[in-house]
Amino acid sequence: MCASKEPPKMSCYHGVSKPIYIDEELLQVAVLEQGLQEPAQRIIEAEGIQFNEARRLSLEYRNIQKIDHLWEFTSLTKLNLNNNFIQKMEGLDHLVNLKWLNLSFNNIEKIEGLEGLQKLEVLKLSNNRISLIENMDSLVELTILCLANNLLQHLDNVVYLRQFKKLFTLNIYGNPIPEENSEDKYLLFIAAYFQQLKFLNNIFLNEDIRTRASIKYNLDIEKMNQGELQRQQAAEEQRRQEAELQLHEDAFVEQMNGSHLYNNIFQNDTEADKLHCLPGVDELLEEFEKHIVDLCNQLFEIGLAEHRRRKAEIDLFFRRHKIDVTESQRKASRLLADFEKQQKQRIEELQELSDEKERKSKVDACHSEIKLLCYNLMTVEFQLYSHMEETIKKFDSNISEMTASFSETAQGIFVHCRDLEDSHHKNIQKIANTTLEMVAKGESEDDLPDDVRMLFLDKNTVMDTLAASHDNHLQTINDRETQLVTRAEVWKVALIKRIEDTELTRNRMRIADIHRYADYLRGQLEKLL
Structure with a gap:
C-alpha cells in the first residue's frame, strides 16, 4: 500500500513547444x-x-x-x-x-x-x-x-x-x-x-476489515467522535447565531433587541458614571433603561415583521417574472417550430431547383420569411420587456412604500427615545441642583467620593458636564436612526437597480441571439446559391 518516495510523474508538453493559455x-x-x-x-x-x-x-x-x-x-x-x-x-x-x-x-x-x-x-x-x-x-x-x-x-x-x-x-x-x-x-x-x-x-x-479496524482503533475513534460532536455542535451554534444576525441586519434592526442601544448611549460616559452615587440616580437609570429597551424591542419586532413583508413581495415578483419569461419562451418556441418546419421544406425545394433565376427568386422569398421571423421574435421580446418595465415599476412602488413606511415608523420610535432622554436629563439636573445646594452647605461632603465632591464644587462645571452628556446621548440615538433609515433606502435603490440591470442584460442578449440566428439562417441560404 505504501509507495516509493519518488515524486509522481507529471504531465508533459505533448509535443507542443510551450504551454498555452485558455482564451x-x-x-x-x-x-x-x-x-x-x-x-x-x-x-x-x-x-x-x-x-x-x-x-x-x-x-x-x-x-x-x-x-x-x-x-x-x-x-x-x-x-x-x-x-x-x-x-x-x-x-x-x-x-x-x-x-x-x-x-x-x-x-x-x-x-x-x-x-x-x-x-x-x-x-x-x-x-x-x-x-x-x-x-x-x-x-x-x-x-x-x-x-x-x-x-x-x-x-x-x-x-x-x-x-x-x-x-x-x-x-x-x-x-x-x-x-x-x-x-x-x-x-x-x-x-x-x-x-x-x-x-x-x-x-x-468488507465486514472483516471493518471488524479488525474497530478492535484496533476503538478507543481512538470514540475519543475523536466525542471531540467532533462537540466541534459540530459549536459550529452549528455559530452558524445559527450568524444566520440570526444576518436576518437582523437584513431587517435593519441588528442590536435593537435588548439593551444594546441603552449601553451605547452611556458607553464611555465617565462623567455620567460619577453621578451613580447620588441619591435617586440608580432608580432613574433603571427606569430609563426599561423604557428604552421596551421601545427598542418594539422596533425590533416591527423590523422583522416588515422584513417578512418585503421578502414576500420580492418572492412574488420573481415568481411572476419567471412565469412571464416562460410564457414568452413558449411563444418564441412556437414561432420557431412553425418556421423551421416550413424552412425545411423550402430548403428541400431549393436544393431540387436547377433554374438559376427561379432559385434566386426562391432565396429572396426565404429571406423575406427570415425577416418576418425576426420581426415576430422581436415583437415577442418587446412585449415581454415592456411588460417587465411596468412590473418593475409597480414592484419599485410597492417596495418603496414598504421601506418608507417602516422608516417612518422607526423615526417615530426614535422620537420617543429622544423624549425619554430629555426627561431623564431633566430629572438628573434636578438631582444635581439638589446636590449642589447640599455641597454648598457642607451637608453631604462625607457621603460623596472625592472626585464627585470636587465636581460639585462648581455649578457651571456640573451643568456643562450634564449638557455635554445629554448631547452625546442624543447623538447616539440620532446616529442609530440615521443608520437604519439610510441603509433601508440604499438597500431599496440597489435592489431595484439590480433587477433593472438584469432585465436589461437579458433583453440585450435575447435581441443579439435573434440577430445571430438570423445571420445563421442567411448563411445557410447563401451556401445554396
Missing part, C-alpha cells in the same frame, strides 16, 4: 467540438447562446498552463482539465453547478480555489504534487476523491476528509506514506476512521 477562441472551439445546442434551439433559452449553456467541457491534453476565462460557464457540470501543465487551482469560482472535476496529471502543489463548488461530487487530483489535504470544507456533496500519486506523507492528514459524510470512494495510492505504516495498519486506519467509506484504493472495505 475565448480555445473555449469556442472546445464548446463547438462538444456539441452545443443547435442555433434554433438556443434561441428559445432565456440566457441566449452564451457559454453558460454548456454542461460539459473537456480541455485535456492541450498543454494548458493556467485556468482562466471560465466565468461564463455557470451551468457547467463536468470539467476535464487532466494532462495539462496547470500549476495552480484557480478560476473556478463561478462554476457553481460543477459536479465532476478532473485535474489529474498536472503540476498542482496545493488544493485551493474550491470554495464555490458546493455541488461537486467527483474530484480527481491524481498525479500532481499535492502534499497536504486542505481547503475543501465547502465540498459537502463530495462522493469520490482521487489523490493517487501525489506527495502526501501523513495518514493523520487524511482524517481531514471525515467531514465529508457522502464520501464512499477514496484513492490515495502511490503517496509516500512513511514505511512504519504497514499495509495492514494503513488499511485498518482508514477503515476505522471512515465508517461510510466503501472503497479505498479500489479495495472494498
Whole structure:
C-alpha cells in the first residue's frame, strides 16, 4: 500500500513547444467540438447562446498552463482539465453547478480555489504534487476523491476528509506514506476512521476489515467522535447565531433587541458614571433603561415583521417574472417550430431547383420569411420587456412604500427615545441642583467620593458636564436612526437597480441571439446559391 518516495510523474508538453493559455477562441472551439445546442434551439433559452449553456467541457491534453476565462460557464457540470501543465487551482469560482472535476496529471502543489463548488461530487487530483489535504470544507456533496500519486506523507492528514459524510470512494495510492505504516495498519486506519467509506484504493472495505479496524482503533475513534460532536455542535451554534444576525441586519434592526442601544448611549460616559452615587440616580437609570429597551424591542419586532413583508413581495415578483419569461419562451418556441418546419421544406425545394433565376427568386422569398421571423421574435421580446418595465415599476412602488413606511415608523420610535432622554436629563439636573445646594452647605461632603465632591464644587462645571452628556446621548440615538433609515433606502435603490440591470442584460442578449440566428439562417441560404 505504501509507495516509493519518488515524486509522481507529471504531465508533459505533448509535443507542443510551450504551454498555452485558455482564451475565448480555445473555449469556442472546445464548446463547438462538444456539441452545443443547435442555433434554433438556443434561441428559445432565456440566457441566449452564451457559454453558460454548456454542461460539459473537456480541455485535456492541450498543454494548458493556467485556468482562466471560465466565468461564463455557470451551468457547467463536468470539467476535464487532466494532462495539462496547470500549476495552480484557480478560476473556478463561478462554476457553481460543477459536479465532476478532473485535474489529474498536472503540476498542482496545493488544493485551493474550491470554495464555490458546493455541488461537486467527483474530484480527481491524481498525479500532481499535492502534499497536504486542505481547503475543501465547502465540498459537502463530495462522493469520490482521487489523490493517487501525489506527495502526501501523513495518514493523520487524511482524517481531514471525515467531514465529508457522502464520501464512499477514496484513492490515495502511490503517496509516500512513511514505511512504519504497514499495509495492514494503513488499511485498518482508514477503515476505522471512515465508517461510510466503501472503497479505498479500489479495495472494498468488507465486514472483516471493518471488524479488525474497530478492535484496533476503538478507543481512538470514540475519543475523536466525542471531540467532533462537540466541534459540530459549536459550529452549528455559530452558524445559527450568524444566520440570526444576518436576518437582523437584513431587517435593519441588528442590536435593537435588548439593551444594546441603552449601553451605547452611556458607553464611555465617565462623567455620567460619577453621578451613580447620588441619591435617586440608580432608580432613574433603571427606569430609563426599561423604557428604552421596551421601545427598542418594539422596533425590533416591527423590523422583522416588515422584513417578512418585503421578502414576500420580492418572492412574488420573481415568481411572476419567471412565469412571464416562460410564457414568452413558449411563444418564441412556437414561432420557431412553425418556421423551421416550413424552412425545411423550402430548403428541400431549393436544393431540387436547377433554374438559376427561379432559385434566386426562391432565396429572396426565404429571406423575406427570415425577416418576418425576426420581426415576430422581436415583437415577442418587446412585449415581454415592456411588460417587465411596468412590473418593475409597480414592484419599485410597492417596495418603496414598504421601506418608507417602516422608516417612518422607526423615526417615530426614535422620537420617543429622544423624549425619554430629555426627561431623564431633566430629572438628573434636578438631582444635581439638589446636590449642589447640599455641597454648598457642607451637608453631604462625607457621603460623596472625592472626585464627585470636587465636581460639585462648581455649578457651571456640573451643568456643562450634564449638557455635554445629554448631547452625546442624543447623538447616539440620532446616529442609530440615521443608520437604519439610510441603509433601508440604499438597500431599496440597489435592489431595484439590480433587477433593472438584469432585465436589461437579458433583453440585450435575447435581441443579439435573434440577430445571430438570423445571420445563421442567411448563411445557410447563401451556401445554396
